[in-house]
Amino acid sequence: MILRQFLHANPIGISYLFGCGGKATAAVVDPVGAVEPYLRAAGEAGMRITYVIDTHLHADHLSSGRALAEVARAEYVLSDKAEVGYPCRAVSDGDVLPLGNVAATIWHTPGHTPEHISLLVADRTRADGPWFVLTGHTLMVGDLGRTELAVSAEEGARALFQSTRRLLTLPDHVEVLPGAFAGSVCGRRLSGKPWSTIGFERRHNAALQIDDEEAFVAYMLAETPPPPPEAARIRAANAAFADVMAGG
Secondary structure, X not given: OEEEEEEEEOOEEEEEEEEEOOOOEEEEXXXXXXOHHHHHHHHHOOOEEEEEEOOOOOOOOOEOHHHHHHHHOOEEEEEOOOOOOOOOXXXXXXXXXXXXXXXXXXXXXXXXXXXXXEEEEEEOOOOOOOOEEEEEOOEEOOEEOOOOOOOOHHHHHHHHHHHHHHHOOOOOOOEEEEOOXXXXXXXXXXXXXXXXXXXXXXXXXXXXXXXXXXXHHHHHHOOOOOOOOOHHHHHHHHOOOOOOOOOO
């Protein structure tokens, strides 16, 4: 297993490269900014990028996923729930993306956005079960993703309640690799530590302590931070339903 984490400061977010060194094949998740760092990291590990995956249509930055996929001659992957104006590989809940001895299983985990996915990643040379889960903005360290960027805040919160209950069925040892850390506009109480485990979040993430759906919705609707500037336009640009914006 090869895993590389890319921490971004403007906007605050996290991208990943992971895959099978033995079979020289990799995936990149939620790329931001220039494509060269991902190409360089893959090259240094002796891997070819096979898939470029966005966990959701972002509202805080322009994705570089399609650009990276084009340069790397990789498949660009989104949830089949995503409404976009371009061709991509649309994945459904339960689909598996093969990467040599590594496999990424798709879970549909809506709430932050309706099309959001998480990826359960296993290294089959070590175990059949997942080693880590890439959770995007569904489950982050110390908090969950805001819920009003694509639907009503309440509708998103109800979907997020179900998604987090599903993630909590994973064993405690499974590592949580989120899409953001402290300072991101997509959460409220995010830790500066950019990874965790299911077990630690189960015990110490306040939102995951709430078992009642109505109480969970009330919690998620309280203290909602201001939305990212031009969030709707950025999300539309990532779906190719608006002119591409500069920056981000």
